[in-house]
Amino acid sequence: EEAGGDSQTDDQNESASEENVDTEYSSSDATYTIEAGIGLNSEHPQYKGLLEFKNIVEEATDGDIYVETYHSSQLGDDRQMMEALQLGSQEVTIPSTAPITNFVEEYAVFDFPFLFPNDEVAMEVLNGEVGDQLLDALEDQEMVGLAYWENGFRxxxxxxxxxxxxxxxxxxxxxxxxxxxxxxxxxxxxxxxxxxxxxxxxxxxxxxxxxxxxxxxxxxxxxxxxxxxxxxxxxxxVYSPFVFLMSKQFFDGLPDDYQEIVADAAQEAGEYQIEENRAANAELxxxxxxxxxxxxxxxxxxxxxxxxxxxxxxxxxxxxxxxxxxxxxxxxxxxxxxx
Ligand code: TK8
Missing domain, CATH: 3.40.190.170 (Bacterial extracellular solute-binding protein, family 7)
Structure with missing residues (x-):
């Protein structure tokens, strides 16, 4: 049984490290290691999406980039993980936009209640000019926004x-x-x-x-x-988007072809995450x-x-x-x- 309670943290740590070794690649053979952490638990489509990102990136680089995944706020809460990205001590996190407003204020527009009529419209706006502009604004905050994922209607x-x-x-x-x-x-x-x-x-x-x-x-x-x-x-x-964030320090240090691989993987894994997420929200x-x-x-x-x-x-x-x-x-x- 998965629960959000404190008593579960040890189990969740264990299962996270099991998932990390359960791959044909290992961090010792890799040139780059991505530490990726999220707030939600391993049952959530957000984590499934992160595992998808891991698979795509490790496969595409033949294990030269290794992705270590953490869930359930094991690496900290959204705000702490973003600060770690800024410092370059963590490489990836996928927060809701609401805590991102502490770094890029304009993200707050998505916290306006009843802003979007449905998730299709939301995604179209996020993947258009408005969303791009906001991703760009993250660079001044030492973060690179690679894709919009979906938390959903609250x-x-x-x-x-x-x-x-x-x-x-x-x-x-x-x-x-x-x-x-x-x-x-x-x-x-x-x-x-x-x-x-x-x-x-x-x-x-x-x-x-x-x-x-x-x-x-x-x-x-x-x-x-x-x-x-x-x-x-x-x-x-409120409709909550997730933003797939990477440490700018780390991203800038990658060769061009690897930058493209992680950017495409964030996008592709996001499409899968969104599909799973909508199914979960519709079914549960x-x-x-x-x-x-x-x-x-x-x-x-x-x-x-x-x-x-x-x-x-x-x-x-x-x-x-x-x-x-x-x-x-x-x-x-x-x-x-x-x-
Ligand atoms: C998870 C959070 C969460 C958000 C919240 O890291 O804080 O309520 O909805 O999903 O981003």
Whole structure:
């Protein structure tokens, strides 16, 4: 059984190192070793995607680049891993965009609630001009953004009550990512947002430090949050992209053909990750209900009410980010919707 709790960490370490030796290549024969770490556990499509990246890169370089994979925040939380990339002490991580805002502020536009109508439009915008521009901005932060992967639409789970409407958020203590827009939006809804790193979340829910959290269904199920959460609502309030990041120091030190191999592999493994992720998010509701979680269906009407309540938060942050940039994003969304 995989769970997010602390007691599981030893098992997860063990299985991670087993996976690392379970390949025809080894780090001792390699010229380059990529240490790649993610926050989610080995059950999540994000990790499957990372293993796919490993296979493609090792195969294409005949083991000259070796990829060591770590999950479950074994190398740190999203922010710490990005800092390690900047220092060149870790080579790859795949955070959600929300913690990237601490490095490239404009990524915050993706934290605007109800920004994207669906994941197809989101991916089109990310893979277009807007997404490229933001990847480029990472270079000043000593990171290279190689591809967009997908975390998905975020939903609410909690241990206190069924949440169907905006009113139901009142007084609910909700863990949010460490990101101003999330904090402000949940405050506006009447909840008590408590920012913390993902790796601390399971224990916080278990100990009752927070009533709930918000993440895509795949995470809620695959991280066994149902062990400590009784209610799930498909709020779909924010679409979270993942960004496949590489240390710029490391990338710049690779020969040109290897740079191309890792860039293509990040893209290709991402296509696989996105497919697996969408399947997981589409399939796991029944499984979650079977674990005893009560499902509250959120109507479009209720979502519209939530959107109205948080609109002032969006307006305020749009000012901060620059209205030209935000308008460009809105236009890209309109274009993607029309195509
Ligand atoms: C995993 C995180 C996680 C994110 C969060 O490293 O913190 O809630 O959704 O998936 O990036």
């Amino acid at each position: 939903d609410l789970s909690n241990s206190d009550r069924p949440v169907e409407t905006a009113e139901d958020f009142e007084g609910l203590t909700v863990r949010t990512m460490e990101n101003e827009i999330h904090l402000d939006a949940f405050s506006e809804l009447g909840a008590n947002p408590t920012p913390m790193a993902f790796g601390e979340l399971f224990t916080a829910m278990q100990q009752g430090t927070v009533d709930g959290q918000e993440n895509p269904l795949a995470t809620i199920y695959l991280e066994s949050f149902y062990e400590v959460q009784d209610y799930y609502s498909d709020t779909n309030h 509701l029944d499984a979650l209900i079977e674990e005893g979680v009560e499902y509250s269906e959120v109507t479009d009407e209720a979502r519209e009410e939530m959107a109205e309540i948080v609109q002032p938060v969006i307006d305020e942050h749009a000012e901060d980010l620059g209205t030209d940039f935000v308008d460009e994003v809105y236009e890209a969304i309109e274009e993607a919707e029309a195509s």
